[in-house]
Amino acid sequence: xxxxxxxxxxxxxxxxxxxxxxxxxxxxxxxxxxxxxxxxxxxxxxxxxxxxxxxxxxxxxxxxxxxxxxxxxxxxxxxxxxxxxxxxxxxxxxxxxxxxxxxxxxxxxxxxxxxxxxxxxxxxxxxxxxxxxxxxxxxxxxxxxxxxxxxxxxxxxxxxxxxxxxxxxxxxxxxxxxxxxxxxxxxxxxxxxxxxxxxxxxxxxxxxxxxxxxxxxxxxxxxxxxxxxxxxxxxxxxxxxxxxxxxxxxxxxxxxxxxxxxxxxxxxxxxxxxxxxxxxxxxxxxxxxxxxxxxxxxxxxxxxxxxxxxxxxxxxxxxxxxxxxxxxxxxxxxxxx
Ligand code: PLP
Ligand code: COI
Numbered sequence: 293x294x295x296x297x298x299x300x301x302x303x304x305x306x307x308x309x310x311x312x313x314x315x316x317x318x319x320x321x322x323x324x325x326x327x328x329x330x331x332x333x334x335x336x337x338x339x340x341x342x343x344x345x346x347x348x349x350x351x352x353x354x355x356x357x358x359x360x361x362x363x364x365x366x367x368x369x370x371x372x373x374x375x376x377x378x379x380x381x382x383x384x385x386x387x388x389x390x391x392x393x394x395x396x397x398x399x400x401x402x403x404x405x406x407x408x409x410x411x412x413x414x415x416x417x418x419x420x421x422x423x424x425x426x427x428x429x430x431x432x433x434x435x436x437x438x439x440x441x442x443x444x445x446x447x448x449x450x451x452x453x454x455x456x457x458x459x460x461x462x463x464x465x466x467x468x469x470x471x472x473x474x475x476x477x478x479x480x481x482x483x484x485x486x487x488x489x490x491x492x493x494x495x496x497x498x499x500x501x502x503x504x505x506x507x508x509x510x511x512x513x514x515x516x517x518x519x520x521x522x523x524x525x526x527x528x529x530x531x532x533x534x535x536x537x538x539x540x541x542x543x544x545x546x547x548x549x550x551x552x553x554x555x556x557x558x559x560x561x562x563x564x565x566x567x568x569x570x571x572x573x574x575x576x577x578x579x580x581x582x583x584x585x586x587x588x589x590x591x592x593x594x595x596x597x598x599x600x601x602x603x604x605x606x607x608x609x610x611x612x613x614x615x616x617x618x619x620x621x622x623x624x625x626x627x628x629x
Pocket of ligand 1: 351512514515516517534535536537538539540573574575576
């Protein structure tokens, strides 16, 4: 069955598809995957995910190539990161084989929602792990539910590959250095909502967070990592409270390919004025060049109204690998069959 989605004007949002997949962890083991066409889950009122935030999610994208083959980008890294998040908040880990089976199955079941090559859209895959067993005291659940749904998506920032403006905040923190910022758990995103709303109200695409301990170093950029470029060097913050981005890790490799030096180290706010290009990177954001950073006192760092040269090269190279236009020399792409 065809569908009438206008692929090239798709926002980053939820679109109902045909199926999702689910499985429970009970009595110490994972069950087999169920296919569901319901968009709902039936959950115990005392489930730990509802009360104490035992929840982790992932996000990855599937792309249609010119050759009609569906490609997944670095899914094993998402499996690993979800295992790490599960460890971080004491949930049952989803084994890599089960993660793979689930994402391949849900993509295959929803093939008609994979946006066509050249549309600029992709199929966003959202694995989700939640504590489904009841507790009233603050304790980990005995039962977990792992689900994966998909949604065709366009660019995360409505600007697409155009510079966005960011609000640098000192009034809000997203995560603490010894807290959960390095895990992809729902609580971090709940903690980011008020600051994001403030940013949106001020006409900014998102928030740039400083480290919550010293308020001196750049942490990350809403749901994306931060990078800056100067003197032919790709520089990205090292911090214990940011999510290790798979896109950022890939861009470091690609920057080296392009002949840049790369550095992962603390990036002081004062360094912002010396960057030639800055951007946000992530699965949803891909590369979003940043045109301007403004703090709450009105202090401004301006980078330009057009994407920088190196950001553009990195963006094109990443997308070319993801869609199969460029050879997958790093072994990052798997075909979904
Ligand atoms: N930082 C945060 C807080 C995120 O939510 C994401 C998105 O997953 C990223 C960074 C980028 O990570 P990745 O490139 O693995 O999608
Ligand atoms: C992603 O880039 O996959 C994200 O998870 C970002 C976001 C929509 C939370």
